[in-house]
Amino acid sequence: MKYHGVTLHRKLENNIGLLIFGILFISSIGGLVQVLPSIFQESLKTATENSHLYSAVELTGRDVYIREGCHVCHSQQIRPLLAEVERYGPYSRADEFVYDRPFMWGSKRTGPDLHRIGGKYSDDWHRVHLIDPRSVINNSIMPAYPWLAEWEATDLGDIQKKMSVLRILGHPYTDEEIAAAPEEIAGLSQLDALIIYLQVLGTGLAEEYR
Amino acid sequence: MADMPNDFWSGWIILITLISFIGLVWLVVSVYTAAPPNDAEVDHTTWDDNLKEGMNQAPLWWFWMIFAMMVFSVFYLMLYPGMGSFKGAFQWSQGGQIEERYRVFNDEFTELRAEIAVMPLTEIQADAALMGSASDLFSQNCSACHGYQGQGQANLFPNLNDDIWQWGGSPENIELTLRNGRIGVMASWEALLGQEGVTNVANYVLLLGSPEAEGHPGQARFNQICIACHGIEGTGNPLLGAPDLTDDDWLYGNDLDTLRETLRGGRNGQMPAFGDKLDNAQIRLLVAWLTR
Numbered sequence: 475m476k477y478h479g480v481t482l483h484r485k486l487e488n489n490i491g492l493l494i495f496g497i498l499f500i501s502s503i504g505g506l507v508q509v510l511p512s513i514f515q516e517s518l519k520t521a522t523e524n525s526h527l528y529s530a531v532e533l534t535g536r537d538v539y540i541r542e543g544c545h546v547c548h549s550q551q552i553r554p555l556l557a558e559v560e561r562y563g564p565y566s567r568a569d570e571f572v573y574d575r576p577f578m579w580g581s582k583r584t585g586p587d588l589h590r591i592g593g594k595y596s597d598d599w600h601r602v603h604l605i606d607p608r609s610v611i612n613n614s615i616m617p618a619y620p621w622l623a624e625w626e627a628t629d630l631g632d633i634q635k636k637m638s639v640l641r642i643l644g645h646p647y648t649d650e651e652i653a654a655a656p657e658e659i660a661g662l663s664q665l666d667a668l669i670i671y672l673q674v675l676g677t678g679l680a681e682e683y684r
Numbered sequence: 685m686a687d688m689p690n691d692f693w694s695g696w697i698i699l700i701t702l703i704s705f706i707g708l709v710w711l712v713v714s715v716y717t718a719a720p721p722n723d724a725e726v727d728h729t730t731w732d733d734n735l736k737e738g739m740n741q742a743p744l745w746w747f748w749m750i751f752a753m754m755v756f757s758v759f760y761l762m763l764y765p766g767m768g769s770f771k772g773a774f775q776w777s778q779g780g781q782i783e784e785r786y787r788v789f790n791d792e793f794t795e796l797r798a799e800i801a802v803m804p805l806t807e808i809q810a811d812a813a814l815m816g817s818a819s820d821l822f823s824q825n826c827s828a829c830h831g832y833q834g835q836g837q838a839n840l841f842p843n844l845n846d847d848i849w850q851w852g853g854s855p856e857n858i859e860l861t862l863r864n865g866r867i868g869v870m871a872s873w874e875a876l877l878g879q880e881g882v883t884n885v886a887n888y889v890l891l892l893g894s895p896e897a898e899g900h901p902g903q904a905r906f907n908q909i910c911i912a913c914h915g916i917e918g919t920g921n922p923l924l925g926a927p928d929l930t931d932d933d934w935l936y937g938n939d940l941d942t943l944r945e946t947l948r949g950g951r952n953g954q955m956p957a958f959g960d961k962l963d964n965a966q967i968r969l970l971v972a973w974l975t976r
Contacts, residue, residue, distance in 0.1 A: 507697050561824075593956055596955070599841070609838050610829065610831075684960065
């Protein structure tokens with residue numbers, strides 16, 4: 475009997491083990507072509523002049539950003555499209571995210587993109603805006619985060635452990651930096667840390683790409 | 685793809701793509717060219733006494749749909765990047781695309797922008813279309829802090845509609861402020877003045893400009909410390925961004941508590957620099973809008 479698609483289909487349908495293998499095999503092809511090679515792509519993991527290593531305070535602010543779910547409404551990736559570059563600034567580059575674990579690209583813009591927010595507004599603006607967004611943008615739909623001003627940055631877990639783990643993953647923190655970390659975040663509110671993180675976002679891009 | 689450690693992965697992608705494609709062609713062709721099976725010969729599983737699969741040929745429009753998509757794929761992979769590091773006949777790239785868009789954009793607007801950048805302000809102000817653009821620019825870049833009509837807000841960000849300019853209201857000064865930003869620092873005087881001194885000076889500042897101010901207990905301290913920036917009369921110094929303390933315009937508020945807070949903790953007002961974010965024409969338009 476000639477072997478063709480119909481007999482293959484019949485064989486798969488009658489053998490559940492083969493069917494499971496077939497489904498896994500077919501659905502893995504996309505990953506084998508698109509995901510697997512990118513694991514070896516140098517530009518995605520090699521630090522360059524565009525890569526910014528977060529300080530202890532910035533790292534803490536980033537944790538606030540993650541905990542409050544800012545990435546649910548704000549993306550951190552400016553696509554290479556004229557309209558986006560005109561609105562947000564130079565488009566995002568892969569090497570800018572080398573020290574982002576996990577990256578905060580997000581997938582949806584309920585609010586604006588934040589990748590080049592650093593330096594756009596003053597610290598004071600961020601302060602009043604995070605505590606009460608409507609006080610500066612009268613029709614803003616962003617929630618208020620007043621508790622950040624009262625909560626302490628040191629409540630966000632062991633910063634030294636965080637930095638040590640990131641060092642294992644290749645973030646070049648020195649022993650001195652890790653030793654000094656608790657002192658750097660001491661006395662700061664979570665709001666302070668978050669603002670310091672926001673103000674550094676997207677500012678690492680080298681002059682030639684601007 | 686250009687930054688792969690070696691050519692292996694490019695070949696890997698090409699190979700899997702081709703094998704998948706050929707496998708799909710084989711599957712579709714073999715299904716549609718197979719002789720229609722004799723229904724009676726097939727050993728059907730039967731459910732619920734009489735429920736079983738038939739052996740009808742798949743509809744032909746499926747075939748044409750899949751065939752059309754395959755033809756599309758072949759042309760797509762020849763024209764655009766997809767087969768490993770092969771760049772495609774169009775040499776298309778994301779970076780190339782935005783450069784091209786910018787080239788078209790610049791071809792269209794460079795001349796106009798150069799014109800606007802040196803246009804007399806009165807001419808811009810007389811042109812409703814340009815002022816509309818300027819107003820849009822203000823909404824996009826300035827209104828988040830200064831309010832949607834430039835009215836100032838939050839007791840932090842100054843009103844831009846009045847005649848009072850902390851750093852000087854001439855077009856040149858406004859342009860400088862826009863380009864380089866400003867940092868308005870008022871130092872903290874708590875250590876020097878003490879609690880009582882802070883209250884005295886705050887009260888004196890509230891009376892400034894009125895006859896009762898003369899001989900007030902805060903006057904001596906004010907004359908020692910504050911006049912360096914705010915001037916002998918307390919009328920301020922736009923070169924330092926020191927505001928006039930004799931008028932009715934107060935950025936942070938003029939009740940006693942706010943003044944004491946200002947004296948105790950100091951102030952650090954920041955206007956971010958927009959020199960990198962806006963081009964010369966945009967800055968010119970904003971200056972025209974702000975001095976209208």
